[in-house]
Amino acid sequence: MPKIDDYRSIVGEDEINELYLLAERLKGKAVQNINSTSVGGGVAEILSRMVPLLRELGVDYKWGVIKGDEKFFSITKNIHNSMHGVDTEIKDEDWKHFLEVNRQNAEEVDLSGDVVIIHDPQPIALIEKRNDFPPQKWVWRCHIDITDPQIDVLNFLRPFIQKYDRAVFSAPSFAKKDLNIKKMLISPSIDPLSDKNKELPLTTIDSVVERYGIDRDRPIVTQISRFDKLKDPSGVVEVYKKVKRHFDCQLVLAGGGATDDPEGIMVLEKIRTSAEKDEDIHVIYLPPSSDIEINALQRASTVILQKSLREGFGLTVTEALWKAKPVIASAVGGIPLQITHKHSGLLTYSIEGTAYYLKELLNDPEYAGRLGVNGQENVRNNFLITRHIRDNLLLILSLYHEGDIVHL
């Protein structure tokens, strides 16, 4: 696991020094994080990296996990989906079970500390326990896109959310106007030293590309994402076909996540069928823990696309930008936060627009290079784990200080 000082060469000495300065202001405060799993999923991944780094900075930062039976996690999956807007029925007895499991966990999980940060809806009802402890501050950290939630589900959760001191969201559109609580924005981040993002030797990149039969001498256009209609892989193939008439390029569609999702399997099969007729379309199904492969494919690419129809924050875009690749991405979800059009990438709204910009970038490698460099700097300044750590430190400080300007 990387040490905090390992990031000095990436973000600068001053950035890390100032993290220590901020962390010093939290001496004596204990912070407990609670989520629903210790492995798998974005929340566990970020906590597993962030907790040791914050402890190294001297903050008493802890992490606990709730327990639940299969039924509980099936219910929380439905809650998750309906918060995303999927029409899912959650019965009264499901809610009863959800609350019961939360009550059991409230007795067993360590909720001590000055600040308790609850991640996502699964442990949300632990807030009922706050009065059992000396004055504490409670934060609900919502990692999911709740732009268009099923209203009855949000209405059920609302009384719990409003008992927290703060709610934290990943994008402005995720924050509901009618939540009567202070709402903060903390963007997610990537770790530049993880397998998915670290520098790779050329030999590793070459061997991955070779393994999948991709020709490094011709332009490689890539979209990395799970095979899902919302990622519009068919649209990407159409873009490629429009551009292929003018440029001898290759298309790489790589991702995973379809095995337990019948709709995803259909999407994958459809793309495979269309690819059979063209040996320059590479459809690559990646198993979990293919981080090095994803990293290598991104680094080998000439241009990276993310033509999603809907997106959360869009961390695959962050990863592509970090590799200094020119990115063309749909202006949805958190993507416009990451790309300033024509400065750090290109924002697109259609197949036609994507094809037009792709031709432009393949025609003008110098322009493409400039976008890539700017994109990488934008990620360095705003979307790396060190900025995320800093925002978490500020969040905790904000719980103890009022006013627009705070002198520490």
Place this chain on the structure above:
Amino acid sequence: MNEGFHFYTQYSLVELLGINVKNPQELLDGMKNVPISSIYYHTHKFLQQHHYLSPLPPNDFASWLKDILHMERLGEAFLGVDTISFKNLEDLRSEFVRILEEHLSRDNGRYECPRGYEFYFMACQTFVLPTPYVAHNLREFAEILNRISIQSLYFHIFEARMRLGGEENDFSAWFKGLGEEELAAEISKLDPYNTNLDNMRKKIIKKVMSRAKDR
């Protein structure tokens, strides 16, 4: 007596106000009612977040009006607001309100953004803290300026003047205390809203070093 220049730094945590608007009238209503830290956020955040870029539109309002509503003239009116000429944020807010009211009195056309492209008003809470760096003369000052974070530079150039009520940026005030009136005036003349912070840092260091050599 020269007490030395103590470098501070600052960081902001972003607050979501839950006010999102879809047309110029709603933008005007929002602009009149949001806390002043929101006006500050939307006119200054780009300076820190995009300091690597060539200058971008100096405020989020201009970008939204131009790029989303395609109101080129109104967007340019917002672009043209000379932020540095305003002594405080309330005056800056009044200027934005004046531009919008004037526009709406002439043209009440139906400009409305597509769903998902609303303007989200945000605000920020800023935390200021001292760094260990203190400069006692111009040479030390230039050396430290080369090392400090971009947030520290930002604090002394923008925050001190616009939000903490200083008459000018912190550097010029200190140079004056050293009897360096000319250098102070040169630094004050730089328009920090029309460059990026890395360039600003280089320009200041160059001017300070050139003056230090003359002494």
